[in-house]
Amino acid sequence: MMNRTSQSEQQESLIDDYINGVISEAEFEVFEQQLKEDPELRARLRQAIAIDEYLREDFASQCEVTATWGDALKGNDLAEGEHQTKLVAEKKVAWWPMAVAATLAIGCLVYGLSFFSTTEYAKEYAKKGTESDVAQQQLDGEPPEEDSSKGFAEGFAEGFAVLHELNGNHEKYQVGKTLGAGAFKIEEGAAELHFFCGARVVLEAPAEIRIISAWEAKCIEGRLRAEVPPAARGFKLVTESSEIIDLGTEFALEISDGDATVEVIDGEVAVLHRSELETRLRTGEARYLPKIGDSEARAYSSISPTKNFLEVESKRKESFGVWLRESESLARDERLLAYYNFQDIDHVVPNIANQGDEFSDASIVMATKEDGRWPGYKTALDFRRAGARARVNIPGEFEALTLMAWVRIDSLDRSYSALFMGDGYENGEPHWQIKEDGRLMFSVMIDDSRQPPGNPLSGGIHRVYFSPVIWDFSKSGEWLHLASTYDPEQREVRHFVNGECVHEDTIIDKYYTDTLRIGAGEIGNWGQPFRRVPTFAIRNLNGRIDELGIYGAALGKDEVKEHYLRTKVQF
């Protein structure tokens, strides 16, 4: 017999599936039977339908903007000139034309939605993390089974482009960063964005665009060039007064105070200016598209920005050299049990800590050698393949522990993504990982001979110390400096991100140990999971690590900060 909660959950999910049109026949049969018997369920279904309808109508009637979303996401070829009308037809659901017009007009007035901003998003996340922290920490270890979608890092839909190259001094942006809907602005230098549809856009500063989707951006200011391969045909740039749709290959755009000039370097573009009929421009043709007034043909004058990234290359090399020297100096720290800087990788990642020995080199299994923080110079290991790992053996017992690494998380698609894990998770062994909701986790096994009450599947008595949410999709591809310290003497556990302490916790008696061990362990995966359920057992990190230090001591706040500053990318 099903209890009340699970029945109501099951009903909720039937309603959702029915509304989303993904209900199976078998489920529908159950659903219909329950509907017949349960007036409350019928009322809930009607209300859910009502909500669905409000959203459909309200958002559908955002006329212009939404219509372009539709095009963009479908990736249809605008050149056919058909489906714009088709889309409009889809919206005209009612037979009564006046009624339709009225509904559309109302919808348009009501909703003026602001675009998503990354910072607000991050704030929201940080808040959420703190709230749920307390409850989670009461748990004895990892919950046995969890809905794998629950902690799913929200905001995934916001990734529309990646910052491929950047020249100039920009605090806000990092090469490799995923960009979502919203503004992208550079005051100096140049940038190259790769949209997920395949289009590449080079911008010359000062420039500002607003990314709308993987297929569309609004140009506010500056010069840019778009290279559009066949797969990205239909990629669109919009200005105050026009839409420029690429029908293949390459075009340039210059915009200032809303007045734009477009010219086709190679191929063809379709231009829609204000209420004018569509104009086609071919190789070597240019057109002036003023904010107000008619468009005019112009002579081709090569407005295209040049790809000036050579300078970046030399700076990058220099910056890498600085890091390499720092790294060699950091390796002399006597507290290091192991220090992997992920250079000179060849089957093994050498432990370059002066105190370390060759036995603690990390053996690479399936992980692949990829670019690290300085592409072309720095190497990293990528752990995205399910079996990927680097195995280590670090003997001895220690009174405290610090784990510190430069990590690039591409996606958190496992329930737990491993950073560094003791193999058997036996007494004194650490687990350092990230939960799928973006929280950093650190734990040490206290007593593997006893099971905590209420969680018989746990490996033993241990406590997971969670940080607030430190990662969401907006950080995909970004290199982060992560550190966790375990200090039994001070009874303190700390988590750090980019040198800043983001969480502090007290070690209480029940979870106290001052005898820490590592022995056999793994970077980027977990060697000996004690349960075979895939969501539990498979923990490879979908991302890269290019520096890892393991200290048999707890580093202080200043020391972590210093480590971050000495090893970060500086231009």
Add this chain to the structure above:
Amino acid sequence: MNENEYTRFVRLYTKVERDLRQFIRSLLPSWHDADEVLQLAALVLWKKFDQFESKGEDEEVDFIRWACVVSRFEALAYRKKLARDKLVFREEVFELMALEAIEEVDDRQSERKALEHCLKQLSSAQNEFIRLAYTPGVKVKELALKAGVKPEAFYMRLNRLRKKLQSCVQRSVQSQQGV
């Protein structure tokens, strides 16, 4: 029929169209079906408009109830045309839903107002997500593919947000009724 009747019909129909659409959707398996029937029903309503009488004080309420009754027949006829293997409610459930939906039809207006307020309480990222999911012509599978996630995960988030909105709407309607 004179010009005044026409204007009156358009005024009333415009007011109730969305409620009517919801009503029909609660009887049929998809929005596509609901829209088909809505078009047919609108035509029938206009043809039979001379039979409509407003007895009460509120002409709009009378009109939506009448429109629901007329649309129910259209939906029933349409339902029979749908292939048997489709996920269509059997007549018993269909009738229960129709009867109850007609009773509730007045509540929908206040819900809509509440929703406007509830949408404002979502974060901009959540709002953006909803907007994206509800873009006309968007297919969730394609959208999820573009965003690089599984459609299930996409639906999961959508369901959660809708649920959030639904409970917000419920709360605010209840609190209004309480006053």
